Amino acid sequence: MTGSTILDALTLQLGYNASLVAVGAALLGFAAGATGSFLYLGKRALVSDAISHATLPGVGLAFIVMVTLGGDGRALPGLLAGSALSAAAGLLCVTWLTTRTRLSEDAAIGAVLSVFFGLGIVFLTIIQAMTAGRQAGLESFLLGATAGMLRSEALTIAAGGALVLALTLLLRRPMTLASFDPDFATASGLPVRRIGLAMMGLALAITVVGLKIVGLIMIVAMLIIPPVAARFWTDRVGHVVLIAGVMGGVSGYTGAALSATAPDLPTGPIIVLVAFALFVLSLLFSPGRGVLAALVRHRRHQARVHVRQGLLALAQGQPIYEHLTLRLMRRRGLIRPDGVATEAGRAQAARALLDERRWQILRADPRHEAAAARYDGLTPLETLLTRDQIAELDRTLKPEAVT
Amino acid sequence: MIGAEFVPLSLPPLLIGVCAAIACALPGNFLLLRRQALIGDAISHVVLPGIVLAFLVTGAVSAWPMMLGAGFAAVLAVVLIETIRRVGRIEPGAAMGVVFTAMFAGGVLLLEQSDTSSVHLDVQHALYGSLESLIWLDGLGWASLLDPQALRGLPPELPRIALTLIFVSAFTALFWRPLKISTFDEGFARTLGLPTGLIGLALVIVAAIAAVAAFDAVGSIIVIAMFICPPAAARMMTNRLEAQIGWSVGFATLSAVLGYVLAGYGPLWLGYANAVSAAGMIATVSGLLLARAAGFGPCRTRAGAPVEG
Structure with a gap:
């Protein structure tokens, strides 16, 4: 990998698909950073971990259903719809366990993520037997893979990234109020419960769109690391959201572009590591809270x-x-x-x-x-x-x- | 199912699964009560860079260096989480999220960059292990259990996880009172002169040892599930810690046995030829047990909360 290829990658010269993915990852990263800020401020950062792991059984089940119906099991929209449904089920389980039983939220998160993931693995082994040696390619959902992506898939991801970003911007005001001061928000007549639900829905949408790029194990990093890093630079909610968004966008874009330059640079880990590097820089050098x-x-x-x-x-x-x-x-x-x-x-x-x-x-x-x-x-x-x-x-x- | 092939093919994985489940569930009880349940999740993610590094250093897939590497990575992660939490004044959940995702990403990148295609080392294996492949070719029947020659052919994972289980049980039994007191009332424990910080650290380290040993045998999914699900289900059944530990051991054993049997024989009963992942099925069964306990357990609500019909 030479300097010029990196430059080519960063200036979107590596082909149409790679550019689409990079733009999609940037949009997704921005939305993830911004939404993650609200989760972080509400001290619910790790809920996204349960959401992301809970997508796996949905992906597997959607594949099985699509194949049984005689279609192509790998159709991305179907898989994403399945993952969204099962992630929503996982989210419901977390909420039910925390509100109706004595379990604390972290235990509920851990239980849901491990059980749903285990169930997903069971489905994956069933699929392996069904396809009899042919690669179903569902493993790419675990760690993310953008290499060899179809045009339609790249388009889906870019459109999905734009959509979640638009939704985040739309819901920015109420989410700020509800996560920063829920009591005041309630007193002002805002439907705090429904805003919380919308916030979780947004996190879910980001997870689903990001599955193919970052993979379900690491997508949670895009929701957690940029907000934590952004918190170092400012004490104002609006600024945290903006800075986290920019950091998320930068890591998404750089990660996707860099990984397009060489076959052994998987997209997900690069995105996460770029975000982590930004976090370390913030931890060390931010004025006020930095080391x-x-x-x-x-x-x-x-x-x-x-x-x-x-x-x-x-x-x-x-x-x-x-x-x-x-x-x-x-x-x-x-x-x-x-x-x-x-x-x-x-x-x-x-x-x-x-x-x-x-x-x-x-x-x-x-x-x-x-x-x-x-x-x-x-x-x-x-x-x-x-x-x-x-x-x-x-x-x-x-x-x-x-x- | 108790045929001639049971001893060589099913007994060792069953025993390994049960030992791993109990070894994780024991410290899981305390972690759950201390609201540190997700430590197991974090540890099981960070062992990946540890084993990859150990492989790169030694150049071979051998158990001890990899367990050392995994243990080192786990301790490093705990130290990093604590440092970031204190230095940056970040809430523990978020600090944990930052550290384990970054370390896991580093592990995946290392794995992709290095030439590991010739050996059996991949992310899938790390995630859900291969419980089914831990067979005992020398075990020709129940009589082999008394035959020292045949016993030598047992999969090495079995004695390792059994030792770990003994160690974890001994730790729990020896430090029972300090653990119990510092878990329920840290302030009181400190007035008694107990080193609560040290006890907390020791608990996390024991959990890490259990996680690494179990991970080596059965993959990380069982580790996370067994740290949380059996203790959580046991918590719904009783208010007493002694009874909770008992229930959790029972639930862990039941999940391991039922999960293994369902994964290995369930598809055959339904007419399919291929077994499904035992690790995944064990996690699923533990989740079903938790769901039942959460729905019907006698102590499922918070103390003082009204019991709804």
């Missing part, structure tokens, strides 16, 4: 504490032994390399000591209880009190400061 930002914040705080303690030591004429403190103060020009305070160092040290004394007085004074609670050994008092208040503090300070 790097947290590290920088920690180091900055550490430096403030060390410099403050160093300045207080300077002001009181105590020696400083701590290496980090010495290094930090030298770098800021507060002390000379031999450890003696510079002009600036002495000035700042005096100010720090004065501030600390003022704090001491303030904390001993019950009238300043509210302000005293803000004491952390770092905040300068000038940022909390007015000039008059400080002047009053200083009056009690005076005799001591002179000595």
